[in-house]
Amino acid sequence: MHRSAYTHVPFCRHRCGYCDFTLVAGRDDLAGRYLTALDQELNRVAPPTPGGRVELDTLFLGGGTPTRLDGPQLDRLFDALFRRYRLAEGAEVTVEANPSDITPDLVGRLADAGVNRVSLGVQSFDAAALTTLERDHAPTDIPRVLETVRRRIDNVSLDLIYAVPGQDLRSWEATLDAALALEPSHLSTYGLTFEKGTAFWSRRRRGELITPPEESERAMYAAAMDRPAAAGFHQYELSSHARPGRECRHNRAYWCGDDFEAFGPGAANLIDGVRRTNHRGVLGWLKRVEAGESSWVEEERLAPEDRARELVMLNLRRTEGVEREDFQQRTGFAIEGLLLGDLEEQESLGFVTRDDAGVRLTREGRFVADGVMAAFL
């Protein structure tokens, strides 16, 4: 039985140039239909006992921008969720929030509904970078926003993006320092990627956006690891840093290979080794659910070995890497039996280390993690 659930809230004020998530911009009018459809999709969660509810350790509302919904709409959303789910003792409930949406009223409503973790889309403390990223807040808003959130919810994570066109290492270090100075409980540091179909993709092709050179990106990634560490953070995943005990339990479930449910357009779940993905268009998803059809459009049942290899890819993101016993238990494969030659090769290149506990990326391996993971797939 899954103990984690994700809900995708696909509304934004504006689609940022780099974003390829499933969402609609400027279509808040669809929120009502969305909430009705979501309620219907949630019907597939069969409770363990009639009238009972499924117990969750983690619940995550992501987007899009969940805080795009207004107060009553948020209430409806939580109501729909908690008619099927109840929270276990000490459960983690996260909501992604856009800084400019934060108001005392909103925070109060979230906290009252049981939200105990907020992930703020701060992205940068460099005004120029924020403009490039097409975000609607200013760096100077953030201290006040944080204070508002903390009045009710103390577990706050900040999302930061580096390697923004025009940004240099200095600017990124300044962003990291500004973020750390606000003493959040968690930081997520993302290198900007250019996805096919986004405005950034074509602007880069036209030469309007120029990505920083590889060496500079490398230095930024190094800073993203070193600065938080110096401030007492623990890097528990390639781009995640937490104060002790503040790791995001929901995301960890993904990287550990745990089952999870997922709702809303574009969301993908993993139940008993089968991954099913919802229709990726907001309207497509709506229509399917409204017509009483399944919202799933893809089903992936990997062969045991492929599943094991995929788990290697996920586990390696974690600082503890692939843990021998856990891996064998989950997949039925001994890690060395599956990957010995490749492991030795990556080890000789200095990208992984092995010991009794398992296999981990080295610091050098983190810089080139994609290549290392590809070698194991």
Add this chain to the structure above:
Amino acid sequence: MDPRFIRNFSIVAHIDHGKSTLADQLLLKTGAITEREFKEQLLDDLDVEKERGITVKARTVALRYKHTDGETYELNLIDTPGHVDFHYEVSRSLAACEGALLLVDAFQGVQAQTVANAYAAIEQDLEIIPVVNKIDLPVTRIDDVLEEVETVLGLDPYGAVRVSAKKGLNIEDCLAAIVERIPAPQGAPDAPLRALVFDSKYDSYKGVFTYVRLKEGTVKKGDTIRFMRGGSDHDVIEIGQFAPLRKECKSLGPGQVGYILTGIKELDQVTIGDTVTHAGRPAAEALPGYQKPKQMVFCGMYPIDGRDFEKLRDEMQKLALNDSSFSYAPETSDALGFGFRCGFLGMLHMEIVQQRLESEQDVDLIQTAPNVTYEIEERSGDVYKIDNPQDVPDAGVIEEFREPIARVNFILSKDHIGPIMQLCADRRGEYKNTEYLGPDRAQLTYELPLAEIVYDMYDKLKSVTSGYGTMDYEVIGFKAADLVKMDIMVKGERVDALATIVHKSNADNRGRQLCKRLKKEISKHQFEIPIQAAIGGRIIARETISAFRKNVTAKCYGGDISRKRKLLQKQKEGKKRMRSFGSVEIPQKAFLSVLSTDED
């Protein structure tokens, strides 16, 4: 059929002067095809031919033509390719004929292959009918062209026929000239059978089609025939002609052209140039046959998937049956495994064989850079030829390293003589002669190392002369030169398939270029890859492909997992058209980059 009413002729010309288009018209005017069946360059039926708009293989068609004298004639037409690489097809076709239509473009006039093909026809003592084609063009130089025909080729311009193959103008004149001027074939119908095998083709249902031109005797269905050189006997299960579709007939007599089907499935039993006779009443002597074509360039062809080796062998055998100028022999490479050393008449021929193997036969290939044949004389006095740079012995044992030399004729306008002379000088050419074809055009003759012309001279010529210059070449012998083998090391390991033979004076330059090219073609890896060019043990050039310094995608949450996995898997699969050496993936393109002489 009485040989008096048979005419056998080839259509020859410089590339694109309209041979296939004229063949269309001859088919149409004699009723071999109807207006409705008509399509342009109907005889060019290979995919590569349609795609490139050129003829690659000679094609034979039997036409029935009712002449003004009231008699019906059988005209056996052979449409030939014009590109220099396929000159061998032309000579072979001419050997089956008594005459030739020599087409000359009414604007372009006599070009390099016009000269080469006219001489080939003259050598075989054929009746040549000059045909000025494309008279419909808005700008023509018909009088100049006729003068060139006279002065350059020594042919009588007064008998020239003027046509437009495209518009179908004066095709009747052409047909009349064929009947009236080309001699009828000789040969007694009751003599012992002698038929020249000039082509063959494999058909998976019917077996091997043997294409023959009868010199003497008669062949019928049910006869038992013998291949005189091959030595095997077979029963004839079908005979016929192409008109242009396959059409069965009762018998073939002297002078006729057609096919014989015996149900042979073994590809090695039919050889082009062999003579077919009757098993019961064999001819005393085989026909002269053909000179084996000389392959000009060689390259390695390896299946990308090593398991396809046997399949590739079968496919090469089938292709060789239909293209006797292509040769192949098994070879192995440390780098590429089991494959074949293949010989070709030129670069276009090489490209076409590769394309036919890949598209018609569905095998993915890795191809190494082509090279010419070299001759080595060792200190011990041993002399031998090599067609693979890997076979160059230690420099210490070589007495003389010789390369093939070609005589090259360029035909171009006077303004372009200077730049071409410069190009030839850069490529170690030796000037021979200039001959003026008229007030503005000249034929320039050089002797150049074959290796300096065969890969890209044609392209260079086209760019220097804005497309107007043409060239033709012929290998005349071997000559000693200061040649060395250049090895390429990738990450410290010699990649045998990247070795080349270069002239010493140019070695450093080529080494640098090649390392730069390879740096461009080989993508970044998880580690640094040094690329070195070396002669003997001496490194002459070096480049380094740096390792990935940062290659990590930050996000990977629930919805991204399978996408991410697929993306990484795809990156892995992108390497399909590559071979790995040690741990370095080298793409197909890199092997050919050895060829490039561009500066960048």
